[in-house]
Amino acid sequence: MMMLSILIWVIMAIIWLSMSIYNQRTVEKYNEILQRYMQMNQASQLSQQSLTTLNKYRMSPTLESLNQYASDNNSLLRTKTEMSWLRNASNMMLLDNLQNMLESQAEAMDLAVRFQKDNDEENAAKQFDEASNISKYISEATLTLISGEQNTYDAFYRKIIKRSENIKKMGLWTLALVSLLLLLFSYRFVDSVTQPLLKLTLSARELSRGNFKNPIDLGNNDEISFLAKTLDSMRLKIGHFIDDIQSKAQLEYDLHRHKLMLKESELKSLQSQINPHFLFNTLNMLSKEAYLAGAGKTSELISSVAGMLRYNLRKLDSRVSLKDELEVLEEYLTIQKARFGDRLQVVREIDEDALGIELPILILQPLAENAFIYAIEPAEEGGTLTIRVKQAEKHILVQVQDTGQGMDEEQLNRLLSQTENSIYKGHSTGIGIWNVIHRLQLFYGVEEIIEIESHLGAGTCITLKLPRGHVV
Numbered sequence: 001m002m003m004l005s006i007l008i009w010v011i012m013a014i015i016w017l018s019m020s021i022y023n024q025r026t027v028e029k030y031n032e033i034l035q036r037y038m039q040m041n042q043a044s045q046l047s048q049q050s051l052t053t054l055n056k057y058r059m060s061p062t063l064e065s066l067n068q069y070a071s072d073n074n075s076l077l078r079t080k081t082e083m084s085w086l087r088n089a090s091n092m093m094l095l096d097n098l099q100n101m102l103e104s105q106a107e108a109m110d111l112a113v114r115f116q117k118d119n120d121e122e123n124a125a126k127q128f129d130e131a132s133n134i135s136k137y138i139s140e141a142t143l144t145l146i147s148g149e150q151n152t153y154d155a156f157y158r159k160i161i162k163r164s165e166n167i168k169k170m171g172l173w174t175l176a177l178v179s180l181l182l183l184l185f186s187y188r189f190v191d192s193v194t195q196p197l198l199k200l201t202l203s204a205r206e207l208s209r210g211n212f213k214n215p216i217d218l219g220n221n222d223e224i225s226f227l228a229k230t231l232d233s234m235r236l237k238i239g240h241f242i243d244d245i246q247s248k249a250q251l252e253y254d255l256h257r258h259k260l261m262l263k264e265s266e267l268k269s270l271q272s273q274i275n276p277h278f279l280f281n282t283l284n285m286l287s288k289e290a291y292l293a294g295a296g297k298t299s300e301l302i303s304s305v306a307g308m309l310r311y312n313l314r315k316l317d318s319r320v321s322l323k324d325e326l327e328v329l330e331e332y333l334t335i336q337k338a339r340f341g342d343r344l345q346v347v348r349e350i351d352e353d354a355l356g357i358e359l360p361i362l363i364l365q366p367l368a369e370n371a372f373i374y375a376i377e378p379a380e381e382g383g384t385l386t387i388r389v390k391q392a393e394k395h396i397l398v399q400v401q402d403t404g405q406g407m408d409e410e411q412l413n414r415l416l417s418q419t420e421n422s423i424y425k426g427h428s429t430g431i432g433i434w435n436v437i438h439r440l441q442l443f444y445g446v447e448e449i450i451e452i453e454s455h456l457g458a459g460t461c462i463t464l465k466l467p468r469g470h471v472v
Helices: 002-059 063-086 092-117 121-152 154-208 223-271 277-292 295-312 322-343 364-376 409-416 433-444
Strands: 319-321 344-350 358-360 383-391 395-402 450-454 460-467
Touching: 002 063, 002 092, 002 121, 002 154, 063 092, 092 121, 154 223, 295 322, 319 322, 322 344, 322 358, 322 364, 322 383, 358 433, 364 383, 364 395, 364 433, 364 460, 409 433, 409 450, 433 450, 433 460
Parallel strands: 344 383
Antiparallel strands: 319 358, 383 395, 395 460, 450 460
16 A cells, blocks of 8 residues: 555655646746747837826926936836847847837926926927827837737647647546546545544534533544644633633622622712702701791792702612703702892703603702802802703703803813712702712713813803703
């Protein structure tokens, strides 16, 4: 069996070597012919291309078009020089004539450019026409040269065809001989290969079913046995990898649950910061108001306080609508209106279609409290508080704007960098700007939730950007 294999390899090597030598020589000759054709054709193409770029320069005399023409003209002259290697006894005169025409066209085009630069349109046109005529002659001369080349190498092509037919016959005989030799030992060879492959296939099928416990071992030392050992190694690694993935998935699941619990705990903690101090002050003021004024206004104030108290006593983890927040804000503004009188002006610009969005409890009132503490109350003449609700493409925008003294950049940064223990807190809720921002970030799961615009002497505008999708 080994001798038979060696004999087949020797026969195939001899055939391959002889055919390689023949093919190499044929390819080299063919490449030479092809290069000659391409060189001749390139001369005609460059002649027409340089004429085209010259015409573009005449139509639009820019530096870019002039540089393009110069590049094409240089390529034309370089091709004229490179064509010298094509010269032989049969094309000597034609090739010399073609080279002279290429040089003449280049000179005529250069004159056309020179006249064009001197604004001599008449002579420029004459030289362009002269170059165009020469280009036509170049195309005709190129076709004549190529036709002559075809006649010269016609015998070579016929010889190649004849040899190809002989190679085809030799290939058929070789195929028949090799096929006969292969049949002598194919049976044993196929049997020695198919049996291990069958075992390997069964093992792979078990792996595809998720069974990574059974080892794979064919008991041989050939290539298929090596493949089986590699597959067995992959089986072990995949099994370990699956175990690692399951372990990591469980860890990630536990970590995610832990983070959710922390967020929920933090949200409840932040929502629980309610300061009753303002409630007592308000009730004291209501007592004085009842003493000094009529019962109607006192009734309205008491109703507002009751509404605020009822709202603040809701469950801390409950969600509310923007409409609910605006209603309790109105109760707060009623109380402040009674306190400040004509010193307080409230402007409301509310888009009713945007009031269904969900948000955490006690968001708007702390913002209004901040405006009263730092803008309305310090001003002797009071001020104006504007409440806006409008819709944007991806957000519901809620704005609380005052006409106070505003803040410089340092004060604004200090306000945004407050912590939950900051002294800048509302007088009724005990909740500061930081608390509002952090609770909104936890609730919506986004960082960019608020914008504060403020300038000294121009007031402050706080804008909440509430993502759409949380609708009651």
